[in-house]
Amino acid sequence: MRQLSKSRLLVSGVILTGIVLIIGAILIISGEADKPSSYQVLSQLSESDDECVVCHAEQTPGIANQYARSDHFKNDVSCADCHTVDETYPGAQKHPEQEYYVLAKSSPAKCQNCHRQQVEQFNFSRHALPSYVAYAGSEILSPDHLALYQSIPEGGSLPGGKARNSLHALEGEDITKFACETCHNVGKPNPDQSVGDCTACHLRHEFSLEQVRKPETCNACHIGPDHPQWEIYQESPHGIAYMTMGDDWNWDAEPGTLTTVDFAAPTCATCHFSGFGLSATTHDVGDRLSWFLAASISAQRPSAVENRLRMQNVCTACHSAxxxxxxxxxxxxxxxxxxxxxxxxxxxxxxxxxxxxxxxxxxxxxxxxxxxxxxxxxxxxxxxxxxxxxxxxxxxxxxxxxxxxxxxxxxxxxxxxxxxxxxxxxxxxxxxxxxxxxxxxxxxxxxxxxxxxxxVPTEAPAATEEPTEVVTETATEVPTETATQAP
Ligand code: HEC
Ligand code: HEC
Ligand code: HEC
Ligand code: HEC
Ligand code: HEC
Ligand code: HEC
Ligand code: HEC
Ligand code: HEC
Structure with missing residues (x-):
């Protein structure tokens, strides 16, 4: 009996090893093995000699673990690169029990040191100051920010926009802090004069491409009866492809290299941000839009022709011209x-x-x-x-x-x-x-x-009693640096 059970054990051991090897092979083939396991994350952290990481792995393990999964960690971008500042830096706070000063709310001014192009494109988009002005008004801007706001080629407030400012006033800040502000602060000015919040889309501290390319990222704001892009996407053939087959897509592909091999159908990001087909990656989401669709009466954008071509270059990677x-x-x-x-x-x-x-x-x-x-x-x-x-x-x-x-x-x-x-x-x-x-x-x-x-009339009467600014009057041509048409 005992002999028998020993050889049985041996046989089961061999089978078990085989199963483990097969699963391992499947994981490697499917690319799953590229992602660090929780164990690997922890061991990578414990090998770090960065004092911020060592102490924060104890004190704020959530942050340290997210960071350990990021490409920043792999590329030696440190906590200090994003957080450490001089004592005199606007918004600087003394770090608890340490000599140095940090920004608790790290800002795009820090990202800009390494991602200049993304920050510049973002600053020229309606996700930047126009989002904030939409509820706060432009009167509140510093002279520098006012100049930046006015220089945004397809900025300006949209016909009908002022009506929402009056809703903001009627509801009062106790309410709007959790409403308008939560969505529109994606473009709020920071104490150091930089604009906006990259983490409105790039959840800290992983800054994962997969996360930001998935449409759920946008549904934080693009949802509801007045801008139901998320709901619309879900019922579109593109959204259905994403929900039924998206598990197999190459979410972490290097930016600017995406092709139809990586994605069989587009997400919000593919059409509005990603380098895809002949169009280069952009953080200026207006670059591919030909109409001001959110306006009460839609007018064509100043660079409608070029913008339209950039969007169509994405579509025609998959569809016929x-x-x-x-x-x-x-x-x-x-x-x-x-x-x-x-x-x-x-x-x-x-x-x-x-x-x-x-x-x-x-x-x-x-x-x-x-x-x-x-x-x-x-x-x-x-x-x-x-x-x-x-x-x-x-x-x-x-x-x-x-x-x-x-x-x-x-x-x-x-x-x-x-x-x-x-x-x-x-x-x-x-x-x-x-x-x-x-x-x-x-x-x-x-x-x-x-x-x-x-x-289409650009000076059509707006659907409110308030006087309106018509966007096309203040808009100028897109400067060539922000035009992202690939050769
Ligand atoms: C010896 C431990 C230790 C070291 C070293 C350390 N921190 Fe901290 N840090 C803390 C603790 C504890 C807190 C407070 C956490 C809390 O409020 O829950 C903190 C808070 C912070 C905050 C948030 C401040 C705020 O007001 O919310 C930032 C940002 C920060 N640390 C960054 C850093 C950076 C960057 C480094 C390295 C240059 C660093 N820390 C080194 C322990 C440490
Ligand atoms: C790539 C830049 C970047 C790196 C690297 C980075 N952070 Fe941050 N961190 C941010 C940003 C951006 C915010 C959010 C600012 C805001 O609230 O808008 C933030 C927020 C924080 C906060 C305050 C908010 C919270 O969730 O408690 C702490 C504490 C913090 N980081 C600690 C760290 C530590 C420790 C490290 C290294 C292990 C680190 N950060 C690495 C960019 C970075
Ligand atoms: C000190 C330089 C540095 C700073 C500061 C920095 N980054 Fe990065 N970032 C990098 C490097 C290096 C990579 C890796 C690039 C690569 O893989 O080609 C990267 C990659 C990224 C990626 C792509 C992630 C991926 O998987 O490839 C995002 C998104 C990103 N950073 C956002 C930010 C944001 C937002 C900030 C500011 C809060 C920031 N970064 C601050 C250097 C930096
Ligand atoms: C759920 C997030 C969300 C909330 C809450 C929200 N908005 Fe918006 N708002 C958006 C989005 C997204 C757009 C862009 C619509 C588009 O282009 O399709 C927008 C567009 C606008 C516009 C038109 C664009 C412009 O610059 O003229 C104005 C004005 C505006 N919102 C003001 C407000 C005000 C005021 C409130 C509160 C009473 C508010 N919004 C609440 C997400 C939100
Ligand atoms: C409205 C959402 C949104 C905001 C806000 C945003 N990003 Fe991105 N970001 C994206 C998307 C989507 C991608 C993925 C593009 C792709 O598929 O290559 C991306 C990609 C990136 C990358 C990877 C390289 C590249 O160009 O694709 C970097 C770096 C980056 N963002 C930095 C920033 C910085 C810095 C800020 C703040 C100034 C910022 N992002 C704000 C949506 C956003
Ligand atoms: C934190 C809230 C927020 C998130 C997250 C967000 N947006 Fe927006 N988005 C806005 C607001 C607010 C506006 C309207 C700005 C305005 O016109 O004043 C806007 C406008 C836009 C526009 C129209 C820009 C123009 O020139 O008229 C596009 C396109 C867009 N967003 C795409 C996206 C995509 C794609 C994502 C996800 C990768 C995303 N947004 C994530 C808040 C958000
Ligand atoms: C198949 C590509 C595609 C996908 C996927 C897609 N969009 Fe769009 N989107 C478009 C086109 C095309 C337009 C109108 C372009 C024009 O004006 O010429 C548009 C318009 C918009 C606008 C209106 C901007 C304005 O003028 O007011 C917003 C906001 C927007 N999209 C956000 C999103 C979000 C958020 C998602 C995902 C939930 C998404 N889109 C998915 C192609 C796409
Ligand atoms: C990455 C590939 C890809 C890109 C990019 C793409 N599509 Fe599609 N599209 C698809 C797939 C897949 C389907 C589903 C085909 C089917 O229904 O059999 C589809 C279906 C459609 C349909 C059919 C809608 C219906 O109700 O049947 C339209 C219209 C469409 N796409 C328009 C666009 C436009 C406009 C763009 C660019 C703004 C675009 N697509 C970009 C892959 C793509």
């Missing part, structure tokens, strides 16, 4: 149609404005909300849904709601007009169809608009 050309023609036509429906709501409101039948205060009566949601929720969602392949958002969370609000708006407007002893609106037959909107906006005596996007 004709397929993408047709897609853009159709999405342009939809954008113009939504513009017309939103301008329709403006023109319907005009008699109330002309006769002083609206209160001066924003958001103090139901009609303000309906009028606002026409463009801020439904108009935008219809556009985003079309451009990013989310049919349910284009239709049921977009165009349908837009029509519904137009009909509600008409009732609210007529009630006010009649109560003031005036005639109700005289709207064309077929209200609220797109055809009726166009008949109302462009009566037969006037020339109808052509389908070409460049004809």
């Amino acid at each position: 004709q397929y993408i050309q047709d897609f853009y023609t159709n999405a342009d036509a939809l954008t113009t149609a939504v513009n017309d429906l939103v301008m329709f709501s403006d023109k319907m409101m005009q008699p109330l404005k002309d006769n002083n039948l609206l209160t001066a205060a924003p958001f103090d009566e139901p009609i303000d909300y309906v009028y606002y949601e026409v463009w801020h929720h439904w108009g935008r969602t219809t556009k985003f849904g079309a451009w990013m392949q989310g049919p349910d958002y284009t239709q049921w969370h977009g165009a349908y709601e837009l029509l519904k609000d137009l009909s509600e708006l008409r009732e609210l407007i007529d009630a006010k007009l009649v109560a003031a002893g005036l005639e109700p609106l005289n709207l064309p037959e077929g209200f609220p169809s797109l055809e009726s909107a166009r008949a109302y906006l462009y009566p037969p005596t006037e020339i109808a608009p052509t389908e070409t996007p460049t004809e």
Whole structure:
């Protein structure tokens, strides 16, 4: 009996070793073995002779372990490179029980020492100062920051943008600290005059490419009824490919080298950031956009032609040029149609404005909300849904709601007009169809608009009572250094 069980043990041992070897081989083939195990992370840390690492591995093990997994650790970028500063540095704090000074909130000024291009591109994007100004206003900026803000080629506040500032004031800081600010501080100025927070996307302290390339990173902010890019992506064929097959994609590929071999379908990052196809990596997300889609009435961007080419160079790595050309023609036509429906709501409101039948205060009566949601929720969602392949958002969370609000708006407007002893609106037959909107906006005596996007009015009335700044007026050409078109 005892003999038998010994040889059994031997056989099981051999089988077990075989299984371990096979699993090991699978892991190596699938690349899993490249990632350090928790054990390896800890042993790498324990070998470090950096005093910051040695003590913080004890005191703040979470931070030390994240850091040990990063490419920074592998490349000898130290805690001190990002945190240690002179006593006089703005925002410097004396380190507890040590002689040196640190920045608890390390800033892009530190990253810039090694990643100059990324910081410069970021500074020229709407993720930088424009995000902050969107709720805080530009009056609050230092002279240097104001100059930077004004020099951003496709910066400026968007038509309709001021309405949100009044929501910010109505809600008060106790609330907005957890709302507007959480998303929009991605571009808040820092005490050392640098701008923004790289960790809004690059979670510390791993600064992992996989994490930042996955679309969940963007869903922190690009979500909800007014900018549902995350929801749209999830229902798009690209999002479905990501969710069903993304496990096999080469998430850690060197920046600038990505091809269709690494990614079978794009994530948000592929289309908006990554070097892919003929387009180089960029941190200026406006570089690939041709419209100001988030505006109440969308105008074309100053560098629309070059920007469009850069985005299309990503698409055509996977799709035929004709397929993408047709897609853009159709999405342009939809954008113009939504513009017309939103301008329709403006023109319907005009008699109330002309006769002083609206209160001066924003958001103090139901009609303000309906009028606002026409463009801020439904108009935008219809556009985003079309451009990013989310049919349910284009239709049921977009165009349908837009029509519904137009009909509600008409009732609210007529009630006010009649109560003031005036005639109700005289709207064309077929209200609220797109055809009726166009008949109302462009009566037969006037020339109808052509389908070409460049004809979209850039000075159209905004859907709020406040005066608006129209972006295209302040914008200039993109400087060539920020244009990332690869040869
Ligand atoms: C002897 C131990 C020790 C050493 C050495 C050490 N730290 Fe710390 N550090 C701490 C402790 C303890 C804290 C406080 C942690 C807490 O508040 O929970 C801290 C806090 C910090 C903070 C946050 C400060 C704040 O106000 O939130 C930073 C940043 C920091 N250390 C960076 C460094 C850097 C960079 C080095 C090396 C140049 C370093 N530390 C060396 C123990 C150490
Ligand atoms: C590549 C730059 C970089 C490196 C390297 C780095 N940090 Fe940080 N660290 C940051 C940034 C950025 C923040 C977040 C600033 C903010 O809040 O916006 C941060 C935040 C912190 C904080 C305060 C916030 C918290 O989570 O408690 C501590 C403490 C800290 N780091 C310690 C360390 C230590 C210790 C090391 C080395 C083991 C290290 N850091 C390495 C960039 C870095
Ligand atoms: C002292 C120089 C230095 C500083 C400071 C620095 N980095 Fe890095 N960073 C590097 C090096 C080196 C690499 C590795 C590059 C490579 O693999 O080609 C890197 C890689 C990265 C990567 C890509 C990670 C990967 O897996 O390749 C990101 C993202 C990144 N850094 C973000 C930041 C941010 C954000 C900051 C500021 C909070 C920062 N870095 C500060 C030197 C630095
Ligand atoms: C969940 C994150 C989030 C919250 C909360 C949020 N925003 Fe935004 N906001 C965004 C995103 C993302 C965009 C970009 C929309 C796009 O381009 O599709 C945006 C766009 C804007 C714009 C238009 C862009 C411009 O610069 O003119 C303004 C203005 C604005 N937000 C103000 C506010 C205000 C004010 C609040 C609070 C009342 C607020 N936002 C709350 C994420 C958020
Ligand atoms: C809005 C999100 C976002 C913000 C904010 C952001 N990044 Fe990135 N970053 C990305 C994405 C996405 C990638 C991956 C690009 C790719 O696929 O190659 C990336 C990649 C990088 C890389 C790797 C090299 C490269 O160019 O691809 C570095 C370095 C980097 N970022 C630094 C920074 C620094 C420094 C800041 C702050 C000034 C910053 N990032 C802010 C999204 C962001
Ligand atoms: C911390 C919040 C936050 C995160 C995370 C974030 N964004 Fe944004 N994003 C914003 C805000 C706020 C705006 C609007 C800025 C404005 O126009 O004022 C914006 C605008 C944009 C724009 C339009 C820029 C323009 O020129 O109009 C694009 C494209 C974009 N983001 C893509 C991304 C992608 C892709 C990611 C993920 C890799 C991402 N964002 C992550 C907050 C965020
Ligand atoms: C297949 C490529 C693709 C993917 C994937 C994609 N987008 Fe887009 N995105 C586009 C295109 C194309 C436009 C409109 C371009 C134009 O204006 O010419 C756009 C527009 C936008 C805008 C509107 C900017 C404005 O003008 O207001 C934002 C914000 C945005 N995308 C964020 C995201 C986020 C966040 C994700 C992931 C959840 C994402 N995108 C996924 C291609 C993509
Ligand atoms: C990395 C490859 C890749 C890139 C880049 C890419 N796509 Fe796709 N696309 C796909 C795949 C895969 C599908 C799914 C094909 C299917 O449904 O069989 C798809 C499907 C589509 C569809 C079909 C939508 C539907 O509802 O059936 C459209 C439209 C589309 N892509 C547009 C674009 C545009 C526009 C861009 C650039 C802004 C782009 N794609 C970039 C891979 C890509």
